[in-house]
Amino acid sequence: MTSAVESTDLGPAGMAIGVVGLGAMGLRLATGLVDAGAQVTAVDPSPEAATRAGEAGVTVVPAAADLAGCEVVVLSLPTPRLVLDVVTQLADAAAAAGAHLTVLDTSTVGPADARAAAEVAAARGQVYADTPILGRPESVGRWTFPVGGSAETVALAQRVLAPVAGLVEGVGDVGAASATKVLNNLMLGTINAVTAELLVLADAAGLDPGRWVDLVVGSGAASVSPLFRDVAARAVDGDFEPTFTVQLMHKDNSLALDLADQLRVPMITGTAAQHLNTMALSAGHGAEDSIAVVKVLQTITGRDVRRHAHRTT
Structure with missing residues (x-):
């Protein structure tokens, strides 16, 4: 109760x-x-x-x-x-x-x-x-x-x-609140990761990632979470000052995935998001904001997720 x-x-x-x-x-x-x-x-x-x-x-x-x-x-x-x-x-x-x-x-x-x-x-x-x-x-x-x-x-x-x-x-009982929190933060991790992927995909599709973010955020679509609203806008503006770091996201998601392993519940999407966090840590982005995982994808694909107005020729 x-x-x-x-x-x-x-x-x-x-x-x-x-x-x-x-x-x-x-x-x-x-x-x-x-x-x-x-x-x-x-x-x-x-x-x-x-x-x-x-x-x-x-x-x-x-x-x-x-x-x-x-x-x-x-x-x-x-x-x-x-x-x-x-x-x-x-x-x-x-x-x-x-x-x-x-x-x-x-x-x-x-x-x-x-x-x-x-x-x-x-x-x-x-x-x-x-x-x-x-x-x-x-x-x-x-x-x-x-x-x-x-x-x-x-x-x-x-x-x-x-x-x-x-x-x-x-x-x-003690532990129930922590379980609540780590499940929540694994959800944040997956939203963060898919946001990074979609920004790169928008650029690959010939879109201005900044304009795409503005349109989606302004649409009131069911896909727009508060986290997306925050990190997507910051990524396209090149702002990676930390609110919640990659390192903390990795730590918190590890706690949730460890719990899932203990309880034998498969975490397919959560595990994939954690791989991206690990790659960002390995690339030296641990102290930056969680959406800095997008930098790994930019390096791999050669894409640039900044607003077109912010790009240099």
Whole structure:
């Protein structure tokens, strides 16, 4: 049975909340909590991220263990290994201080990774829940958070995450929310890959890829997803500044494909999209936006997907 709450119903004002990870999502999350009146303390190894957070009213401390006094710590981290390491540090520090801590993990990890982190926390008398974000950075305030955990933990997540969410919903036991997220991101990976292929095909067919994108986006056709609208337009303008990198797409899609292997469910389209991600990584495009996979196809075919107005002779 699931539970849901609209984010406007509750709030974290006055709560002591920690945040570990101040990247594209974590910084927006931390500043949203500050704006809602929470007392936010955060950790990030990047001096630039720490400075930005400090300017937004976040108290920055050196290590995750320094957050043991918080009621809740929210994670926004890039890899499952790092999540497990940080959960261990937090749970050890909270146990040593005689405190009770709930960790809400907005990172993208596999279901088994989430369950392993929950076991580490529980062994030290603490609580872990997977609460990944469905939404792009710029849609903060409208993010959807599936939550894997008890009804009590879901209720706490609804209160804490209200300022940055449109919806916070319990989806089952720990691991269920992570499964929800990795399936979603495999869908993103396939849309991203087929977008890249179609841009190259448009050029090969004698079309202006930019004009093709404009027509399709403006048509209201069922094929136009928010991701297509974003990445296709950026590709034809030659803009590969990362919102979500090739490297992260590859990592997240690996989690979904690993889950599919464990459950013996064939992922034909998803596997093909992942091959393109792997090729882009091998070609050195890992730090660029996910749609930089199109560069691999351009190299193979000799095509150019930029708007004709942007081309040089």
